[in-house]
Amino acid sequence: MAKYQYDQEALTNLKISDTKVLDRLVDYESARAAHLAKKRDKADKRMTLKDAIAKYVSDGDILTDSGFAYVRTPHQAYFEIMRQGKKNIQMIGAPNTNQSYMIYTGNVSYSHNSYLGAEMRGIDKNYDRLLKDGRIKILSEWSHGGVALGFKAAQLGVPGVLSKQMLASDIMKYNPYLKVVQNPMREDNDPAVFIPALFPDVSIIHCHVADKYGNAYIYGPQVNDLAIAASARKLIITAEEIVPESDIRYNRQGAIIPFFYVDAVVEMPFGAVPGNMPGYYYWSRQWWEKFLRYGCLSYDNLKEFLDKWVFSCNDQFDFVNKLGGAKWIAEARRQTKAAEGDNEDIDFSYQEYTLTHDTDLYY
């Protein structure tokens, strides 16, 4: 008998014939084994981003997005995955604004969707095109809260949770992992959705500070990241700063990822660029606008865009230089401090990216 019973209607609707591709996400036994096999000693886990990606991101892995859309997302690590040419990744974008370029470059072949696009910046025309051209295989549709509960179940160490989210919607018809069940506590009709605990293969979480062992501190919205840190089989921490363990112990009590979850620690100032890093720098609004309004218009535009911003950058410093260098950094710092109420209010107006307005300074 098969180990996993997926929803048949969803398998048919999604045209999934070989269900092996779905198994690892819900395989709590192998995730537990991976966690048991991690070294427990307080070793120095620092390495370069190149080494961390080479060692811990494998072809075919299930990779979860972390942070929230523009906020604290490890974009620079994703760009390194692209530069290293990893293949056949399953991407869980929850929330997500930016997996489609990794589909175009052949890094991502499968997606677990909950959101595509960049809010007020617009929908992702690139994803639309790639879907119609058959270059991405959707393995499951979700709501943001649905995926969040799958990770939360994993963090809590339970096989799954019952939820009212997604009930009776068409999302259920395109998600083989979900099942409608009767609430076992109730006599009367009380349907709920069983959401299984989700175990990605690898996650990269960008944090504010970490010590060399991997204790990592997050300031601002944690989104799903504490749950993802607990569930992922392999965990890479990229951090704006590496600090002594004593700094974590005495100054950073709060949202901490414990060191024994962590496989690699990468010191990575500007690791969330071109996104927002709470307390550190504001996001590059014009860069996102350029991506959606120019980069996503055609494959040719996208190729040109990625050549400039990803493949001809060696690291995040090259990227920051292209955004406008020190001048960009100073403004990004000023803006994020104002947005958080940590200095005087400033004027947030800026000139939006348009085809006729493209400068070398991307605020």
Add this chain to the structure above:
Amino acid sequence: MRDLNAPANPLEMLAYILTKQIKDHKVVYVGTGLPMVAGILAKKTHAPNITMVYESGGQDPIMGDLPWSVGCPLTWRKSPTLMEMAYSFAQCANGYIDIAFLGFAQVDMYGNVNTHLIGEDFHHPKVRMTGSGGNNDLASLAENMVLVGLQTPDKFPERVDFVTSVGHLTGGNSRREAGLYGNGPIAVITQWGVYDFEEKSKRMRVKSLHPGIPFDIAQQTTGFELLKPEGEIPLTEMITPEVLHILRTEVDPRGVFTTLPAA
């Protein structure tokens, strides 16, 4: 700069009508766009004591510039609490949220929302859109929800192409029987009018039309038969010059969400 003396444009009207849905001292779950404008405008006018909650985890920020995203620092500016995403939706399920605002690409006669795709074929849609994000979560869990968007026949079909978020499902008692929480959508707000749902059938019904908009316009831009209220159709209460001034000078001075693309 914006012309402070120009008459209210349709987006400003939408923002104001949304604002009027917010009662003081309530907890309001806010999505990107016009809901943010409405929340802040409500706080600056008739509802100074509301608490705003955002999907990425921010709660009750002190007022600042208009956020551009539900993860923006302005959604958690000096917030006393910062939730995880699973917990902020759980607040909705647990009855801590009074009202939620949602956008749509399509909405049907029962208030079901589509933000996934336009077309018949999931694998080859005419347009693939964003998918759910938090839309389904709020629609499934919120006590009351208000839908906001533009009204055209393709955006108001009899049946949406994909049910991202359940409204009143197939009408009658079907939402409750499907196991969902809350009352479902209580209002749909568009550039023509405000709609509610008839008590028994749960079909969309005109509640009020904006000044100068005849019923025929509303009906002609709808892909299904709109129900009419008994008697004369009320006029939507219009934005006053004082509130319009606050909207233009304090809430959205750059017109990020409340200027028309051509303006």
